[in-house]
Amino acid sequence: MSFDEYQKALELCTYCPKLCRHTCPVGNAERREAVIPQAKMAMANLVRKGQVELTTETASVFYHCNGCGLCGEYCEHDVDVTPALFAARAEAVNKGMDLPSMKQFTDRFYARNESLLRELHHTIDERYFVEEAQVAYFPSCDTVEHNPSVMHDTLRVLESVGVDYVALHDGEYVCAGYPFWAAGLMSELSFLAKEVANKLSRYKKVISDCPACVWMMRFLYPQIGAPISAEVLHVVEFLDNYAQRIEVSSTVPEAFYHDPCYLGRWLGVFDAPRRLMGRGVREIHEFTWNRERGYCCGGGGLVTDNLPDVSAKIAQRRLEEVLRTDVPMVVSACATCERNLGRESGNVEVVNLMTLLARLL
Amino acid sequence: MSIPHSEVTGQLAEAVGPENLSSSPVDTIAHALDFWPRALMESRKGAWPRGPHWVVWPGAAAEVAHVLRIASSYALPVIPYGGGSSMVGGASPRGDRPWIVINCKRMCNILDMDEVSMVVHVQAGIVGVELEERLNARGFSLGHVPTSMTTSTLGGWLATQSSGMLSSRYGRVGDLCLGVTAVLSDGQVLHTRVAPRRATGPELLHLLVGSEGTLGVITAAHLRLHRLPQHRRFDSFRFDEVGPAIDSLRRCLTAGVRPLVARIQRDPRLRRQERAVDAAEPTPEELARRVLLVAYEGPAELVEVEHEILRDLATARGGEPLGPAPARRWWGQRFAAGFRMTPLLVQERVFADYLEVGATWRDLPVLYERLEEAFDRRGWRTRIAVEHARLEGACLGCAFWGEAGSLEEALESYDEAWKLAAEVCHANGGGLGHVYGGGQHRSALLDDGAKQRLALLTQVKRKLDPAGIMNPGVLGTEP
Numbered sequence: 001m002s003f004d005e006y007q008k009a010l011e012l013c014t015y016c017p018k019l020c021r022h023t024c025p026v027g028n029a030e031r032r033e034a035v036i037p038q039a040k041m042a043m044a045n046l047v048r049k050g051q052v053e054l055t056t057e058t059a060s061v062f063y064h065c066n067g068c069g070l071c072g073e074y075c076e077h078d079v080d081v082t083p084a085l086f087a088a089r090a091e092a093v094n095k096g097m098d099l100p101s102m103k104q105f106t107d108r109f110y111a112r113n114e115s116l117l118r119e120l121h122h123t124i125d126e127r128y129f130v131e132e133a134q135v136a137y138f139p140s141c142d143t144v145e146h147n148p149s150v151m152h153d154t155l156r157v158l159e160s161v162g163v164d165y166v167a168l169h170d171g172e173y174v175c176a177g178y179p180f181w182a183a184g185l186m187s188e189l190s191f192l193a194k195e196v197a198n199k200l201s202r203y204k205k206v207i208s209d210c211p212a213c214v215w216m217m218r219f220l221y222p223q224i225g226a227p228i229s230a231e232v233l234h235v236v237e238f239l240d241n242y243a244q245r246i247e248v249s250s251t252v253p254e255a256f257y258h259d260p261c262y263l264g265r266w267l268g269v270f271d272a273p274r275r276l277m278g279r280g281v282r283e284i285h286e287f288t289w290n291r292e293r294g295y296c297c298g299g300g301g302l303v304t305d306n307l308p309d310v311s312a313k314i315a316q317r318r319l320e321e322v323l324r325t326d327v328p329m330v331v332s333a334c335a336t337c338e339r340n341l342g343r344e345s346g347n348v349e350v351v352n353l354m355t356l357l358a359r360l361l
Numbered sequence: 362m363s364i365p366h367s368e369v370t371g372q373l374a375e376a377v378g379p380e381n382l383s384s385s386p387v388d389t390i391a392h393a394l395d396f397w398p399r400a401l402m403e404s405r406k407g408a409w410p411r412g413p414h415w416v417v418w419p420g421a422a423a424e425v426a427h428v429l430r431i432a433s434s435y436a437l438p439v440i441p442y443g444g445g446s447s448m449v450g451g452a453s454p455r456g457d458r459p460w461i462v463i464n465c466k467r468m469c470n471i472l473d474m475d476e477v478s479m480v481v482h483v484q485a486g487i488v489g490v491e492l493e494e495r496l497n498a499r500g501f502s503l504g505h506v507p508t509s510m511t512t513s514t515l516g517g518w519l520a521t522q523s524s525g526m527l528s529s530r531y532g533r534v535g536d537l538c539l540g541v542t543a544v545l546s547d548g549q550v551l552h553t554r555v556a557p558r559r560a561t562g563p564e565l566l567h568l569l570v571g572s573e574g575t576l577g578v579i580t581a582a583h584l585r586l587h588r589l590p591q592h593r594r595f596d597s598f599r600f601d602e603v604g605p606a607i608d609s610l611r612r613c614l615t616a617g618v619r620p621l622v623a624r625i626q627r628d629p630r631l632r633r634q635e636r637a638v639d640a641a642e643p644t645p646e647e648l649a650r651r652v653l654l655v656a657y658e659g660p661a662e663l664v665e666v667e668h669e670i671l672r673d674l675a676t677a678r679g680g681e682p683l684g685p686a687p688a689r690r691w692w693g694q695r696f697a698a699g700f701r702m703t704p705l706l707v708q709e710r711v712f713a714d715y716l717e718v719g720a721t722w723r724d725l726p727v728l729y730e731r732l733e734e735a736f737d738r739r740g741w742r743t744r745i746a747v748e749h750a751r752l753e754g755a756c757l758g759c760a761f762w763g764e765a766g767s768l769e770e771a772l773e774s775y776d777e778a779w780k781l782a783a784e785v786c787h788a789n790g791g792g793l794g795h796v797y798g799g800g801q802h803r804s805a806l807l808d809d810g811a812k813q814r815l816a817l818l819t820q821v822k823r824k825l826d827p828a829g830i831m832n833p834g835v836l837g838t839e840p
Contacts, residue, residue: 012703012704015706015707016700017396017446017448017512017702018446018512019696019699020511021488021512022488022512028491031469031486032418032464033388033391033464034390042390043387043391051407051408057385057387058386075700076697076700077700077703288498
């Protein structure tokens with residue numbers, strides 16, 4: 001959608017008494033009025049209406065959003081801030097007013113993609129790349145780059161419940177394009193989405209360990225003319241059908257479950273990961289802010305790239321509640337969450353749900 | 362006096378650190394307007410207000426003191442800023458002078474918690490909901506829940522003498538406040554002493570609470586806590602008209618019952634009826650109906666007794682018991698009211714605001730009737746609720762709105778509506794500005810008695826703020 005198509009949302013936010021302030025991880029971390037959701041949306045609206053000039057300085061606030069969508073959860077007007085601010089970023093890109101750090105973003109994206117493809121083939125045995133497979137596993141870029149063992153763990157857990165027909169997707173891309181969307185690079189996203197959709201449509205099912213990839217392929221791709229005919233599921237949604245078959249040889253006493261924003265709030269998947277976790281964890285602790293109100297790890301919206309200190313503060317805030325207890329573990333189902341929380345968790349282990357289950361088999 | 366901007370910038374950077382100072386349009390625009398509906402309507406005209414010249418984020422009272430000394434020496438006006446959700450223009454710069462906004466949100470920590478005395482010492486920049494969640498985690502509650510709780514700060518509450526939706530039980534924020542730390546315009550840091558009670562002259566605390574930043578910047582406060590309730594119960598009654606509902610509530614309060622929530626509002630069935638397709642117009646009888654929504658909390662036995670007292674009072678006055686559902690539904694949506702004005706304010710030719718009038722029980726029913734009639738006669742829509750009930754009276758919270766032919770006419774109608782409301786209030790014993798403070802707006806509408814009070818306050822302000830820098834133009838005190 002173009003920037004102007006968010007007119008109603010932008011106007012509502014401009015004239016709102018900032019009631020979602022408390023939900024914004026970036027606003028809470030920075031404690032700066034200009035970066036609360038209302039102010040970011042108001043700035044986008046004033047730029048749209050020509051009441052404020054679009055410059056790299058005024059556009060910079062659009063990048064102070066981790067795209068978690070928690071503000072929208074609280075909004076009585078159902079305003080969806082993330083896509084509106086990402087559209088504002090696209091407007092900044094179109095007018096040459098995006099962040100200097102965003103220059104050569106596309107080149108960096110493709111260079112990383114090449115590197116991750118090599119890593120993927122280096123990590124995973126070639127027998128898992130099966131051309132004629134019906135169900136493909138599309139791992140996330142952060143999994144491949146930062147925690148490739150999750151791929152082995154996922155395959156091992158699937159095999160343990162008798163699902164031995166899942167193949168690794170052998171394509172040209174290890175990313176569904178979330179970074180392009182968050183960077184406001186819509187034409188790049190459109191090109192990539194069509195390529196990915198074209199390749200994945202040959203499968204019956206596509207499963208991914210990246211909640212954002214799943215959401216994009218399921219909901220955003222059709223909006224930008226790149227529908228996928230395959231059913232796209234997160235790994236936990238797929239594995240949930242076989243939850244009763246998971247036989248663990250040991251259990252851990254207790255752990256917190258962290259809802260990844262895109263798996264929980266965006267895809268509405270709350271119970272499946274808890275059911276799966278329950279196979280190996282005797283007591284699941286809930287965060288005060290959980291499920292629809294789950295608080296972000298700070299890893300989205302390119303905040304880790306553009307505002308690393310803010311991203312770290314968000315993770316610290318999320319972990320405060322855990323660190324007040326003796327619970328030694330946080331479990332999640334998103335590589336980005338695990339990486340961002342893991343950097344700030346001290347002695348608390350942040351572990352992927354698939355890794356935990358594989359460890360307990 | 363010409364202002365040497367770069368010199369001031371250098372000194373402010375020294376006071377708070379360069380990373381806690383900004384003159385960037387990104388920050389000044391974000392502090393340009395609060396939630397005063399008239400200013401928001403004006404902003405539709407074209408140019409967006411430019412906001413303050415400087416925004417500073419001090420981290421401690423000593424830094425606030427440094428900033429105020431700089432502001433005093435250059436006679437620069439200052440706004441202490443919390444959540445910026447003032448509905449009366451209390452937190453937005455005005456006129457052509459270069460303003461300094463002191464954003465208090467870096468001062469957001471709980472400094473001490475005395476669980477024995479149930480007293481918490483907190484910095485003023487903490488956002489309300491964050492404070493309440495931290496207290497809840499330790500088994501306590503402040504008992505102060507304004508509709509703006511998710512955005513407003515403790516400092517903002519204290520500066521405006523905020524009333525929350527639980528005020529019938531816990532009082533206004535000033536009733537919960539045992540002491541404050543405030544910085545005066547000359548940089549003097551004042552700590553009002555925390556003690557259960559004193560009899561050594563008038564309390565300076567009461568001068569600072571509600572002073573809207575005109576006398577000093579509140580940087581921290583000691584507050585009374587309550588234990589999280591063991592039990593909560595809801596109840597609701599429908600009355601054929603507002604009078605018996607008010608009478609029931611009055612008798613309940615004067616009998617010693619302290620409900621957590623007590624409000625009288627339109628029958629919620631009317632709203633559903635209005636939304637229904639092909640529904641018949643409500644009859645005058647249906648329009649006259651009101652519901653009394655109540656909640657109680659505390660030990661189960663006490664809650665039960667309070668419930669029985671009000672039930673007997675209400676049913677004896679014709680109140681039809683509706684059970685807990687309507688009150689519970691209201692409780693579930695208790696923050697939704699804060700969102701309701703926005704869809705009106707985005708419309709070019711619509712004017713809207715929320716007026717709050719305090720009155721004693723004797724005057725309240727007539728005031729209710731006259732206010733409703735006066736707005737009805739002009740064709741302006743209203744929703745009036747009785748809320749913030751206390752021993753001696755209550756508040757009429759009245760949302761009003763209307764449509765005009767143009768933005769200019771909408772602004773004229775807005776001003777007329779307020780003038781009309783002031784006339785009705787003055788003639789019928791009502792006091793405007795019960796909840797939201799004076800700001801730039803309400804002060805101009807006050808009656809003669811209030812004007813005398815403001816004249817005396819002006820003399821106090823001149824002593825405490827000789828340079829006239831402390832949020833000038835609000836509360837009606839002259840510089």
